Amino acid sequence: MTETATEIAAGIRAGKVSSREVTEQMLARIAADADVNAVVETRPEFALRMAADADQAVATGRELGPLHGVPMTVKESFAVAGMHTAWGDPAFAEYVADWNATVVERLSRAGAIIVGKSNVHTMLADFGQTANELHGRTNNPADLTRTPGGSSGGGAAALAAGLTYLEYGSDLVGSIRLPAAYCGVYGLKPTNGLVPLHGFQLPGPPVPPTELPMLSTIGPLARSAADLRTALTVTGGPAAPPYSWRLHQPRHDRLADFRVGVVLDHSDAAVSSEVGTALSETVDRLGRSGAKIVEGWPAGVDPSEQAEAFGFQIGLFFALQGENADFASLGEVVAQERRRMAQRMIWQRYFEDVDVFLCPTSFTTAFPHDDRPFGDRRITTSYGEQHYDAQVFWIAHASLTGLPALSMPIGSTPAGLPVGAQVIGPWHEDDTPITFAELLASELR
Structure with a gap:
């Protein structure tokens, strides 16, 4: 299965394929999967039943949505009526x-x-791997001995293995972008707050909204940049109706017109030779x-200082969720929040003259499964071993500032492992990095 969600939707609307046929095939592939x-x-x-209704709507000429009849999956942590929501925890x-x-x-x-x-x-508690006692471990389709990333690793692996046409995940510590890079698909962390979080929560009744700083973001994973755009277009905008919202137009529609900031390496998370080669090319x-x-x-x-500031924000996030209430004083929180907003303004001034920023998604490709405690985990690279937490370095900058960022596939290693690049864009201009990725993908073909 290589078609994108946008392509399948077009085929269904045109009557070239039925939603039921596509859905049956997808269900059969999922049922047959014994490895991923x-x-x-x-x-x-x-x-x-929904597929039959979708085909009837096509036959009778009813109004059709942009994803009409397309079967897809969502991350297990989203509330879906009639389905289990356990966050991979046996307690739920x-x-x-x-x-x-x-x-x-x-x-x-x-x-x-x-x-x-x-x-x-x-509990979505690993950015590098996906495993739990309820459902077991998810493997990378490119090499079953390796991770698909975490915590949205199931969705990225499903896309890469042809088990879904579209996925919706979440990203606090790179949980969309890292799996997308390791599995060779596209994954978007939208501008923070652009997509409502309502229903992305622990099991139970709906949690009231909050206006506290919230770096957790939800967004799509897909097989193409165009699918990211379609998914964001239909899910973005304020939670409370009535509202009117549309995706901001991209800055350019030709690759030659883009001004592209580039950083390909840093000593805090030095890229492996295979990742570096793909990025340079x-x-x-x-x-x-x-x-x-x-x-x-x-x-x-200062990228090292930004990564450190992001670490504080992660600690604050968990304190706001009820863990470690004595994590920091009010004065520290206020100072760090000012620091965070100051960094966003620096990036926004930068994007007055530059359209997108290209950098690694991770310093490594997908690595072997590792069940050791976090502090003991090491990732072997071409230059030696790297700390497991170094995966966070490259994704920290967009996460700290709330800027839109996506991971896109740019090639594979000689062993067939995908390599991803990260594209960061201006605040609330999500279609600029999406369009850039779309144009760049055409250039790389």
Whole structure:
């Protein structure tokens, strides 16, 4: 299965393929999967009933949404009526939601059919791997002995293995971008707050909204940049109706017109030779396309300090969730919040003259499964061993500042492991990095 969600939706609308046929095939592939273990629950009767309704709508000329009849999955941590929501934790194994997350409602209104749920790491507590006691370990389709990343590893692996056409995940510490890079698919962390979080929560009744700083973000994973755009278009915007929202137009529609900031390495998370080679070749292709290359970090950005500041924000996030209430004093929180916003303004000034920023998603490709305690884990690279936490370095900058960022595949190693690049864009201009990725992908073909 190589078609994208956008392509399948077009085929269904044109009558070239039926939603039922596509949905049956997808369910069969999921049922036959004995190796990847990416999709952990399905609802075949519901899915086939919705597919039949979708085909009837096409036959009778009813209005069709942009994802009409497309079967897809969502991360197991989203509330979906009639499906289990356990966050991979045995303590919640029996919980079945009776309501839908906002993104599930919006995807359904756009015509998508939520067929099943993808695997997560227990309580979403690992950015590098996906495993839990309820559903077991998810493997990377490119090499079953290696990780698909975490905690949205199930969704990324499902896309790479042809088990879904589209996925919705979450990203606090790179949980969309890292799996996308390791599995060779696309994954978008939208501008923070752009997609409502309602329904992305622990099992139980709906949690009231909050205006506290929240770096956790939800967004799509897909097989193409165009699919990211479609998914974001139908899920973005304020949670409370009535509202009017549209995706901001991209800055350019030709690769040659883009001004591209580039940083390909840093000593805090030095890239492996295979990742570095793919990134360098990609920048060379960009230069030959006519795009303007601007080397170096934005003026005023100390990447090590930004990564450290992001670490504080992660601690604050968990304190706001009820863990370690004595994590920091009010004065420290205020100072760090000012620091965070100051960094966002530095990046925004940078994006007055530069359109997107290209850098690694991770210093490594997918690495072997590792069950050791976090502090003992090491990742072997071409230059030696690197700390497991170094995976966070490259994703920290967009996470800290709330900027939109996506991971896109740019090639593979000689062993067939995918290599991803990260594209960061201006605040609330999500379609600029999406369009850039779309154009760059065409250049790399």
